[in-house]
Amino acid sequence: MSFSFEITKKSSEAPLARVGIIHTPHGDIHTPAFITVGTKATVKSLTVEDVSNYVGAQAVLANTYHLYLKPGDDLVLKHGGFAKMMGWSGPTFTDSGGFQVFSLGQAIGHGVSKIATSEEISKRETKEETSNHEKLAVIDDDGVTFKSIHDGSVHRFTPERSMQIQHNLGADIFFAFDECTSPLAPIEYQKEAIARTHAWAKRSLDEHKKLGVSVATGKQQALFGVVQGGAYEGLRKESATVLGGMDFDGYGIGGSFTKEDMATAVKWVNEILPENKPRHLLGIGEPMDMLLAIENGVDTFDCVSPTRIARNGALYTYDGRININNNQYKNDMSPISDDESWYTHKYTKAYLSHLFHSDEMLAATLASIHNLKFITQLVDDARQALVDDKFMEFKNSFIKRYYKK
């Protein structure tokens, strides 16, 4: 089976929202779907059985930069791709390394997130000057020079190189090499950056066509272009128009956003992108953000948040986020999750609290299973609500309960 996308239902309530199926050589993805992140070919602290049986994940996303450095894409290739290496038989994605352009470049050392509040953006000058940290990613028009996070060795990524590595990694769906910009970058810089990203998109596409099927899997891979443009309407629309005109199999919506109106930026883009191709919102995974994005036509998501905050003791619940490390849970005999069908129903909050306070590895595992299940289930439920023409009701009741203060 090769790659294709079919829309099985358009929402009667929101003009951009839809339900669909992404067909890949390794199975179908029912959309909207949350894609679990496994950066280094592992969903941190979980086995693939946890990921499929307890989380119910449909697909896994790994990272080009990290696997290229360790263990090396040649070694991943020897396994027949990263999915085989990690024992995952379902659909897979790889990110291109474009996010590391930001996270190891502008972001490093001064705690800038790709999502900034409008207040932070208005104070951008003061924040940008505090760059006493050496950048590990330096951009030029042809590509990016990275310094390894492991040993400082120098590595060169170009669109072509990213494609070659991703062909070795063998994901069903992979992304063009792009430049993820800082939300604090001024519009002049964002303009330069999307010009680069568009040129790199074309080069990515050309190289992918030249390479043919994945050497790792022998399967045809689907390439998604990545829309940039930050929080600027004109740039987002321009990027969607330019990339939408290229022959990609689908689209990633990447880059930085303003916290308060991410959904607006998604809407600008999705009104322009070809309707019949899937849209992946890169690196977004907070409940509210996802629901608004689904409403505005996003099909898939990936995000490190569920697993990262899990390892640090934060859990999603339908009544909002909790920190299981808090004193009140030491004696809380209620189950981690209320739903009896969830794996984490069998354990008490007091037990998980104990595991965290004792620095036990199982703490990360149970918390990660729980958070991934929560987020995956949320998107699955949203999909069902779309099918049932009850999306707005579903969204509003979830938000009312989750964000009540």
Add this chain to the structure above:
RNA sequence: UCCGUGGUAGCUCAGCGGUAGAGCAGUUCGCUGUUAACGAAUUGGUCGUAGGUUCGAUCCCUACCCACGGAG
């Protein structure tokens, strides 16, 4: 019984004439295409007890109590 060393935050310890600090633990917050089992903030102490010297003692002196080591 004698000699020695030491008793400072819950723990391990630093400080040494001007009424105290660190790390960890504790408490709380933050993490959105993973440089993250990470980062940040913050609560804890009449410095073993009782005297003495001194303008002033956690610090110097004496006695006592406790712990550890050595001798017997």
